[in-house]
Amino acid sequence: SLSLVAVGDGEMVAGRVNAKTPPATPAELNCTPSLAASRGARALDYIVPPDASTWPVNCESNEELCKVVRRTAINREVIVAVCNSAVKAQLSKWVDANQRAGIKNMLIISIDNKLPGWLDEKGVAYWLQAD
Secondary structure (H helix, E strand, C coil), X not given: CEEEEEEECCEEEEEEECCCCCCCCHHHHCCCCCHHHCCCCCCCCCCXXXXXXXXXXXXXXXXXXXXXXXXXXXXXXXXXEEECHHHHHHHXXXXXXXXXXXXXXXXXXXXXXXXXXXXXXXXXXXXXXXX
């Protein structure tokens, strides 16, 4: 048997579950959020209108970043991680998962000089912003 504590509607109930405990009802298993609790989606605040011919903008001070964003973006979208080589093990899992999922528009902002070599080996776009 298994001891458990269940919380629901502000009350706590302690009990034991064993083979004689009836299975949960479909209503008890429903974990769909209430629509009443939904705030809805916020409209995007575009810096550049979607139909503008020039994108990205304001590149005068950082043309290298704009180049990698242009090369990496798909429909003006990128998925970005900012990290250094201290988290390479976690980053490796994230990169592998994205690559298995077919995500091709990922961009890493590297904040140290050790990470870019590894990213080159993995074929991942990056921009180096090391201090």
